[in-house]
Amino acid sequence: MDLDERINQVLSQCEQTLKSISSHQDLEDIKVQFLGRKGLIRDLFSQLSQLSDSEKKHYGESINKLKMEIESKISQKGESIQSKIQTSPENQVFDYSLPGFPYSIGKKHPFTLICEELYQIFRSMNFMVVEDREIEDEYHNFDALNIPKWHPSRKLNDTFFLTDGSVLRTHTSPVEIRTMEKISPPIRMVTIGGRCYRRDASDATHSAVFHQIEGLVVDENINFCHLSEILSEMMRGVFGKPVEIRFVPSYFPFVEPGAETLISCPFCKGDGCSVCKNSGWIELGGSGMTHPQVLRNVNIDPTKYQGFAFGWGVERLAMIKYGIDDIRLFFENNLSFLEQF
Numbered sequence: 422m423d424l425d426e427r428i429n430q431v432l433s434q435c436e437q438t439l440k441s442i443s444s445h446q447d448l449e450d451i452k453v454q455f456l457g458r459k460g461l462i463r464d465l466f467s468q469l470s471q472l473s474d475s476e477k478k479h480y481g482e483s484i485n486k487l488k489m490e491i492e493s494k495i496s497q498k499g500e501s502i503q504s505k506i507q508t509s510p511e512n513q514v515f516d517y518s519l520p521g522f523p524y525s526i527g528k529k530h531p532f533t534l535i536c537e538e539l540y541q542i543f544r545s546m547n548f549m550v551v552e553d554r555e556i557e558d559e560y561h562n563f564d565a566l567n568i569p570k571w572h573p574s575r576k577l578n579d580t581f582f583l584t585d586g587s588v589l590r591t592h593t594s595p596v597e598i599r600t601m602e603k604i605s606p607p608i609r610m611v612t613i614g615g616r617c618y619r620r621d622a623s624d625a626t627h628s629a630v631f632h633q634i635e636g637l638v639v640d641e642n643i644n645f646c647h648l649s650e651i652l653s654e655m656m657r658g659v660f661g662k663p664v665e666i667r668f669v670p671s672y673f674p675f676v677e678p679g680a681e682t683l684i685s686c687p688f689c690k691g692d693g694c695s696v697c698k699n700s701g702w703i704e705l706g707g708s709g710m711t712h713p714q715v716l717r718n719v720n721i722d723p724t725k726y727q728g729f730a731f732g733w734g735v736e737r738l739a740m741i742k743y744g745i746d747d748i749r750l751f752f753e754n755n756l757s758f759l760e761q762f
């Protein structure tokens with residue numbers, strides 16, 4: 422065998438052997454076998470003495486190249502053995518005494534839950550869902566709604582006025598006006614969870630910031646029965662069972678007749694419990710037939726069209742549905758409260 426062939430043979434022998442090993446100890450053995458004092462490379466160099474000067478130069482270079490190649494292959498193999506050892510599971514350093522990382526799954530806020538439910542209920546009845554501004558002018562918040570200039574709700578101690586004379590809306594009823602200004606009857610609209618502001622001191626049932634759901638239907642031949650039916654359907658959706666609706670006459674300047682609206686207690690079926698304070702009925706908010714003057718204010722002819730409307734507190738509804746006894750919990754972001762839903 423000539424020296425060229427032998428050089429190639431040594432290289433492929435080295436490659437083969439490297440493939441078959443996986444420990445540092447085996448690698449050490451290979452180092453000795455190829456690069457050691459009695460190793461194969463040394464052996465090749467020793468054969469040079471029998472050659473002519475020009476052959477010595479040629480083969481000397483080839484063997485040196487072979488030696489460098491083998492050295493680099495061995496060191497690469499060393500690195501790959503090391504990285505395999507480090508990443509193998511049994512060699513991962515893991516401190517089992519460390520506290521774990523519980524990934525708690527986020528939950529929807531009860532306010533969001535009830536708004537989403539209301540959205541589904543009203544979309545299924547083909548209501549258009551709208552939103553409007555929280556900073557209102559006095560005209561839309563009061564005048565257009567037929568609220569007289571002397572009405573106590575206009576007082577500084579009930580309403581937040583901004584320096585330019587506009588107000589933080591005190592209810593979502595101005596959304597009725599804004600909608601009727603934009604579109605003509607027939608109208609079926611609802612605004613869900615609209616933020617409102619009042620200068621109320623906060624306690625378990627009052628908050629200066631709260632949210633309302635406001636609905637309005639304007640069409641020909643609309644009467645109180647339509648209002649009653651829509652509210653029944655809304656309550657059936659929220660409580661998952663039929664509840665009775667009861668109207669108690671009340672005064673709101675933008676409806677005539679107007680009513681405080683109550684539902685039969687969905688928890689005790691009228692027998693009396695803590696939610697309905699033993700009365701069997703729960704008060705939810707205002708409703709009524711849109712006042713003819715309000716329709717005139719938005720250029721709708723009250724001799725042709727009638728409307729009904731309602732405006733209820735969304736937190737109040739959620740409190741009853743979920744048994745929450747303090748409205749402030751909605752705004753505190755207390756995790757142990759939020760995790761219950």
Ligand code: DAH
Nearest residue numbers: 592594707708709730731732
């Ligand atoms: N806007 C009234 C309030 O916040 C509630 C209300 C009463 C809304 C009667 C209505 C209604 O649409 O018909 O006090």
